[in-house]
Amino acid sequence: MLLPLEGREAILNHAHWCHPLEACGLLAVDPDGRIAMVYPLTNRDASPVRFTVDPAEQFGAVNHSEDRGWEIGGAFHSHPDGRAILSPVDLAAIQPQDWIQIVVGFVPRLEMRAWTVNQGESQELTLSTT
Numbered sequence: 001m002l003l004p005l006e007g008r009e010a011i012l013n014h015a016h017w018c019h020p021l022e023a024c025g026l027l028a029v030d031p032d033g034r035i036a037m038v039y040p041l042t043n044r045d046a047s048p049v050r051f052t053v054d055p056a057e058q059f060g061a062v063n064h065s066e067d068r069g070w071e072i073g074g075a076f077h078s079h080p081d082g083r084a085i086l087s088p089v090d091l092a093a094i095q096p097q098d099w100i101q102i103v104v105g106f107v108p109r110l111e112m113r114a115w116t117v118n119q120g121e122s123q124e125l126t127l128s129t130t
Contacts, residue, residue, distance in 0.1 A: 001100060001114050001125045007038040008129050011112065014040035015078040015104040024051040026058065027074030027100055028065035035100070036070045048080050050089065074100030081106065084113040086122045100125065 003011075007027075015023040021043060028037040039061040042054040053075075062072055079087070084105030086094070094101060094117050101115040101122075114127040 001127050002130050003035050003127055005129050007035055010038040010040055011076050011104060020080045021046055021048050022051045022080060023078040024053055025076050026061045026072050028070040029073035030070050051077050076102035078104040083107060084111045086115050091120055
């Protein structure tokens with residue numbers, strides 16, 4: 001999975017800015033399935049262990065992406081006190097399951113990893129920056 005450098009920086013900056021709460025956002029993909037835009041959004045839960053994307057911001061991201069011929073095809077969030085893996089809570093909540101899921105973990109060190117989910121099972125994607 002290719003992530004533009006600007007997108008990587010946007011995700012990491014948002015995760016740092018929201019810390020110690022979970023950061024969240026959406027990913028737009030172009031018709032070839034490449035990440036075209038990162039949308040850092042507000043976590044309505046204001047929680048260190050869960051997130052809910054602000055509905056009005058989600059609507060804006062969907063409209064912005066569709067105006068450019070993209071679609072929302074993924075999401076990202078952070079684990080302020082955990083690893084960059086999908087938790088059982090994450091796996092239960094992910095819809096639709098074919099989306100790209102990027103997780104930023106702060107423990108034991110800062111890292112970013114990408115996942116996809118199929119029938120409740122996560123599979124790591126190779127994430128490279130362009």
